[in-house]
Amino acid sequence: MDFSQQIAQYIVTGLTIGAIYAIVAMGFNIIHNATGIVNFAQCEFISLGGMFMYSLVVLFKVNLIISFFISMAGVALIGALIEIGPIRHARSKEIIVLIFLTIGLSEVLRGTAQEVWGTDNVGVPAFSGENPIHLLGGATIVPQHIWIFAITVLVMLMLHYFFKKTLMGKAMRATAVNRRAAALVGISVNRITLFSFAFSGALGAVAGIIIAPISTTSYDTGIMLGLKGFAAAILGGYGNFAGAILGGVILGLLESLGAGLVSSQYKDAIAFFILLLVLFLKPTGIMGYGEAERV
Amino acid sequence: MLKIDGISSHYGGVQALDDISLALEEGEILALIGGNGAGKTTLLNLISGIIRPSQGKIVFKGENIVSFSPERIVKLGIIQVPEGRHLFGPLTVRENLELGAYRRRGKQNKKKISEDFKYILQLFPVLEKRLNQRAETLSGGEQQMLAIGRGLMGKPVLLLLDEPSLGLAPLVVQEIISVIERLRKEGTTILLVEQNARAALRISDRAYVLKTGKIQLQGKASDLLEDGEVKRAYLGQDS
Ligand SMILES: Nc1ncnc2c1ncn2[C@@H]1O[C@H](COP(=O)(O)OP(=O)(O)O)[C@@H](O)[C@H]1O
Numbered sequence: 001m002d003f004s005q006q007i008a009q010y011i012v013t014g015l016t017i018g019a020i021y022a023i024v025a026m027g028f029n030i031i032h033n034a035t036g037i038v039n040f041a042q043c044e045f046i047s048l049g050g051m052f053m054y055s056l057v058v059l060f061k062v063n064l065i066i067s068f069f070i071s072m073a074g075v076a077l078i079g080a081l082i083e084i085g086p087i088r089h090a091r092s093k094e095i096i097v098l099i100f101l102t103i104g105l106s107e108v109l110r111g112t113a114q115e116v117w118g119t120d121n122v123g124v125p126a127f128s129g130e131n132p133i134h135l136l137g138g139a140t141i142v143p144q145h146i147w148i149f150a151i152t153v154l155v156m157l158m159l160h161y162f163f164k165k166t167l168m169g170k171a172m173r174a175t176a177v178n179r180r181a182a183a184l185v186g187i188s189v190n191r192i193t194l195f196s197f198a199f200s201g202a203l204g205a206v207a208g209i210i211i212a213p214i215s216t217t218s219y220d221t222g223i224m225l226g227l228k229g230f231a232a233a234i235l236g237g238y239g240n241f242a243g244a245i246l247g248g249v250i251l252g253l254l255e256s257l258g259a260g261l262v263s264s265q266y267k268d269a270i271a272f273f274i275l276l277l278v279l280f281l282k283p284t285g286i287m288g289y290g291e292a293e294r295v
Numbered sequence: 296m297l298k299i300d301g302i303s304s305h306y307g308g309v310q311a312l313d314d315i316s317l318a319l320e321e322g323e324i325l326a327l328i329g330g331n332g333a334g335k336t337t338l339l340n341l342i343s344g345i346i347r348p349s350q351g352k353i354v355f356k357g358e359n360i361v362s363f364s365p366e367r368i369v370k371l372g373i374i375q376v377p378e379g380r381h382l383f384g385p386l387t388v389r390e391n392l393e394l395g396a397y398r399r400r401g402k403q404n405k406k407k408i409s410e411d412f413k414y415i416l417q418l419f420p421v422l423e424k425r426l427n428q429r430a431e432t433l434s435g436g437e438q439q440m441l442a443i444g445r446g447l448m449g450k451p452v453l454l455l456l457d458e459p460s461l462g463l464a465p466l467v468v469q470e471i472i473s474v475i476e477r478l479r480k481e482g483t484t485i486l487l488v489e490q491n492a493r494a495a496l497r498i499s500d501r502a503y504v505l506k507t508g509k510i511q512l513q514g515k516a517s518d519l520l521e522d523g524e525v526k527r528a529y530l531g532q533d534s
């Protein structure tokens with residue numbers, strides 16, 4: 001492989017992982033915009049998506065497509081339960097308290113997952129075979145990469161449609177901008193919050209499901225992916241949807257190129273280095289905060 | 296239509312309203328005037344369910360709504376246009392208006408909602424050119440019109456207007472006043488909160504004067520306009 005082929009390969013890999021980060025970042029943003037909090041249980045949504053998929057496909061031999069949707073729905077339900085239970089009934093509504101609560105919930109979910117599935121990394125079959133496809137630049141790509149791109153693009157298009165065209169999506173944006181005004185037009189802020197947790201659960205699950213065939217999955221794969229998705233969200237501008245995509249892609253590319261060209265030892269450090277850099281230099285991220293202006 | 300009965304309200308340890316009672320008849324404009332900090336906004340927020348009273352009842356069409364959630368109160372048709380407008384700034388003018396009709400969402404109302412949409416653009420023609428602009432880019436007067444338009448999209452049975460003329464140029468105030476009069480003619484019951492007492496009293500049927508959380512005076516708006524105390528405290532010397 002010559003140098004340009006290598007670069008092309010890093011770019012393909014970087015875009016793939018960047019797509020995953022973008023989806024995860026979206027999950028963070030949706031809950032942030034509805035509630036103002038950072039939901040660290042987002043990490044567990046990713047792990048659970050992967051592990052549900054593994055259980056259904058590998059252990060119970062359920063059809064792939066059906067497994068995909070059941071896993072997604074299952075994690076969405078867990079997201080909803082988190083909101084209905086602990087988040088909604090927390091005595092204190094202080095943002096910082098709720099964030100800590102999500103960290104606690106994250107621990108509980110991860111502990112439970114460990115009890116259920118153990119600590120092994122397990123594989124999930126690729127959606128459509130493993131035969132590499134050769135691309136123009138000399139890079140090769142396995143079909144799962146294409147699935148990841150396609151599903152990510154589809155998810156982004158659906159999110160765009162949802163937030164720009166449907167009344168529910170507009171109501172979610174309105175709630176993010178001004179909760180009191182949202183209540184005054186009859187939007188149930190509780191319902192929006194519940195919905196945002198379910199929604200983020202589904203998004204986290206999708207990320208965990210589509211990456212599992214490439215990187216394997218375990219009870220705690222979501223931690224690293226989740227934190228990097230969080231970094232991507234910060235990089236793009238927390239709460240900003242276009243920023244999530246941009247942040248995810250940039251982070252994925254830098255990580256992949258950095259690992260390839262500098263040293264793979266620093267792969268994980270790159271994301272957090274960038275995170276710190278952004279927080280230092282431009283805390284609002286590349287695109288600025290989202291529409292949310294808390295009042 | 297609306298009866299407020301012995302309402303008191305506190306922020307922490309500070310009392311904002313002290314045993315307020317008032318009644319609003321169907322089809323009238325009732326003005327609530329009073330200086331800054333008198334408790335006018337507090338009273339509207341109590342009616343809207345944004346805050347809870349420490350005691351008292353709020354009865355709307357025979358039902359005590361004092362423990363209802365804001366969205367349930369909006370569903371009843373009690374719609375507040377808040378002080379300071381509280382628009383959805385980054386959303387477009389059109390989206391703000393659409394969200395105003397949120398309580399009527401669903402297929403069966405689609406046609407009526409689009410008729411109301413046209414009606415509001417007819418009330419406030421300046422909004423028509425701005426439909427696809429972000430609400431936060433509008434001028435102050437346009438924002439107030441949008442805020443009222445958004446309220447009207449909810450098809451109010453009872454409209455609560457909190458200082459709609461605050462900070463606006465006289466010409467815009469005039470336009471908003473005439474819209475309020477028109478709404479009354481069309482049968483909307485209105486509770487109009489104003490510091491701009493003269494304009495409010497001119498278009499109202501009755502009025503209450505609120506001072507530091509207590510009702511100080513009440514009566515026919517035309518009588519209050521001639522009342523010496525009201526003249527001195529709220530109407531200024533010059534006019
Ligand atoms: N959120 C709040 N927290 C604490 N005190 C408040 C709050 N809102 C209003 N107040 C106090 O309650 C009193 C009434 O305020 P408000 O209802 O806003 O009066 P108005 O609308 O007549 O100007 C004032 O003394 C004000 O300082």
Ligand SMILES: [Mg+2]
Binds near residue numbers: 335336337378457458
């Ligand atoms: Mg006020």
